[in-house]
Amino acid sequence: MTLPRWADVVLIPLINLFLALLVSGLVVLLIGEDPVNAMKIMVNGAVGSSYGWGYTLFYATNFIFTGLAVAVAFHARLFNIGGEGQAQLGALGVALVALSLPWPHWTVALPFTILGGAVFGAAWAAVPAYLQARRGSHIVITTIMFNFIASALLVYLLVSALKAPGMAPESARFPAGTFLPSARDLFGAFGISFARSPLNVSFLLGLVACYLVWVLLWRTRLGYEIRAYGHSEPAAIYAGISPFRIIMVTMLISGALAGLMAVNAVQGEAQRLLQENVLGAGFVGIAVALMGRSHPVGVLIAAILFGALYQGGAELEFETNVPREMVLVIQALVILFTGALDNMVRDPVKGLFLRLGRRPGADVKAAE
């Protein structure tokens, strides 16, 4: 018995989310705050104003890229935990491109910064991919290790070669010709007022990436082979699909997507290379991919949800006595329910569908 697609993609994540929020409410109650009020503040803070939306979608853009990165790798049954490191290297790539020339206009700079972020992110994923494909070194271990190396490398560069004059370990500010138009500018062009926020054109880039990943996975031969390999390696070999090629190509795409996050975070917001450009988005990407069932549409929705959690959490912290850690607890609960405890909800829902959907003839094929 397999669930209908809509139940798998929409219903179950919603139930999971509801359960997570329910438990979060209990925890909030436990520390003596009003859960209904807290919920109101979070929702309002995240989506109650154009300011809230701006931040929510800005965070969401980061998570779209890192979520897609994890999702693509998942389809080849590769658990890429290295989105964090690949995004940091992507940040380096974007920064190097942005700082290398006095770019005249963002439209000229953007294709090159995209390329810089993607190539650096992909290159950082290539080494663990090669070690997995040729040596069998487990990709979970190697990508995690590469996160540390990436972080150390970035710190080193920020205190040496790339360091701008001053105290802070950060690069020089990018030339103004690389600044991406913000949502405020874009909406302003149509006469709509939108609050000041870091949301920028990269969000549209994220939507395009979602579409392209969907095309890749379900409309191209490469995607077909990636999915086939992910379901069964022996079958893939039988079909003449080279595991080496699939592992390498999939991880390169995955790393490139993670690296693209930097176009939003570094070029779009910080406009310089910082130590904390990525801020855990690589790890949130794992939760986003899990919750989104590794489908680009699911990833998009989950990324917006997590963006809202981030932004709403910040508001909650700002307006109440709920501590910052509480927000992390809520996020952790969402991850726990959507990722780890998925089967807890899935089986009862399946049972329900089985009972409701028992029509004559419908269960003949399930007899085996």
Added chain:
Amino acid sequence: MPGTIHGVIGENGAGKSTLMSILYGFYKADAGEIFIAGRKTAIPDSQAAIAAGIGMVFQHFKLVENFTVLENVVLGAEDGARLTPSLAKARKLLTELAAEYELSVDPDALIQDIGVGMQQRVEILKALYRQADILILDEPTGVLTPAEADHLFRILKGLKAQGKTIILITHKLREIMEVTETVSVMRRGEMTATVKTAETSPAQLAELMVGRKVLLQVDKGRARPSDTVLSVENLRVKDDQGVERVKGISLSVRAGEILGIAGVAGNGQSELLEVLGGIRTGTGRITMNGQEIDLTGKLSDARTRRARGIAHVPEDRHRQGLILDFYAWENVGFGYQDDPAYNHGVLMDNDALRRDTEVKIAKYDVRPADCWQTARNFSGGNQQKIVIARELERNPDLLLVGQPTRGVDIGAIEFIHHQIIALRDAGKAVLLVSVELDEILALSDRIAVMFDGQIMGERLPTETNERELGLLMAGITDTNANAPLPQIVANLARTGGA
């Protein structure tokens, strides 16, 4: 009934295994009751089943490979925290049982070192050690040579004489006829009949199983072999552990003939097929239509083999032949995803692939005829039809086909056999690997028997019989002599079987 052997027979998916799993407490029945010796007994889990005196020998043995026979027998039925008394007790019991029922095994041998036949005996001993009165065997002969199967049946008859009840689940009509007193036929989850074996016939049972009359013999005309299509010289293949599984094989297949490779599972046939199919590397020389084939280099993959006109129906459709979570139409393109007919520039032409799937599903009568159903949800026979349709409709020069009807119901077996013969009659070469002697004898124009990675001999189906092939399968080439059973058993133990 105490002291009887009861057969349960039915097509795959008829519900035999499900029924037995319920008896052994793996599944819970939705409704209904179980009576043991007239007493209503609830079996919520396998502990309860054991307590009720039910022992089960599964199709796939549940043994710990790196434990000794003795340890496996005791496992889960230890008397206390200390192992030594249990082991001593088991050793004594094993000696007694061995003497009583021809169930001799070396109690100190490791499971991984003994053959399949022996492993099966360990499973039986496990059940007896737990004082089972009812012994259920699920497809026990699937992995055995005819000689081993005969031995097994002698053991079963001995147990029967001691008052044990034996339930034999099988889809082989011959076994039912040979050893059972009564037989129940299952079809689509229902017991369609329970009859006395002496009062029935194989044809009647087959009809009860399928619900219509079936031909047990394959009708085929004479082969008209012409040019050599595949030629293999001195092929050697190692498995993933580096153990040589094919030890210098030479053979050839001509256009318009079926070469059958007989052998007990695990004697190198799988590796032979995989090398030919481009899944595994090897050394030696293989030519296809006179041109040499790359065995180790860049062009030794399955993609290149397909381009050379080799189609491959793999032995294990779940592991290799299908992506179970892909839709039927995605599986119909599997392995042929490069075909220009399925592509449209960089994008795949999924509509074309689906149209092609509709045609193949109709021609091969795949049920349900739904190209949006995932492969997992088709029955075994229909899954196999999808694979057969995909490979045969390529009209290959050479068809490699492994266990074409494993886990496939009788109706579909008939159909698949006809398709393979039709391909032969169209002047194509077929290399058939099967552990089912009946199938080998029915389909092949020539039979080669493999044992321990070598070909023990070639026979014509018209000039041989099951007994001779059985001896060859056990590694005994002197087929005129009355080979002593211990030698057969020793030979099989050496190869380790499956």
